[in-house]
Amino acid sequence: MEIPQIKEKLEQYKSEGKTLFTTSSFQTHSLVMLHIISKLDNSIPVYFLNTGYHFPETVAFKDQIADQFSLKVIETRSTMPRFMQRDENGRLLFTSDPDHCCYINKTAPTEHLLKTYDVWINGVRGDQSATRKAMDVEQEAPHGTVRYHPMLDWNMKKIFGYIKEHNLPRHPLDSKGYMSIGCEPCTRKMDPEMQEREARWFGLNKVECGLHTDLVNKQLILPFFNSF
16 A cells, blocks of 8 residues: 555544554564654554563664654563463473464464454565465454554565665664564574575474464463553
């Protein structure tokens, strides 16, 4: 979608009395949607899923962007402490069951947000993975929430053209060979032959954390989540 269309859609949602939020990983390519939102309506809350495993550079960059774009950034995280996130053999879940780790730290806290808001503005792009390519601009989500994907038809060339045109900053790990940046234990540098998402969970049959699929194979009841 082009920016005038995004503006029109956001205005439509608000005229219908819908409450909106977005989430961001604060990677370089994520900044385009954040920059657009900051210009159209910077009152929309931006949630950062603080898993406790992020690179320190990501956390610092998040604070920089929140200030530079005048965004309302809110951290949310699982209430299950990291030392409890272990399998039956005592291993941290990201080493033995990354799907469950992602569920605890990303999917479950986000699902909690879906119970509060009407529209989740999400920056997925169709060129990132087959799962995302199959998505629609608007899709139903749990708890009656609508997922809105304004960047779905943007590609990498258009993203970085916008970044250049608006002189947006770059995540500090870009220059060190990282392209898709998530939690530190599950992110590696890109090899030339890799697709964008293949540097995540390298060597595993996994390219999504669960936020953009309906696949949650394990159920873990978490009583509540902190936002601060």
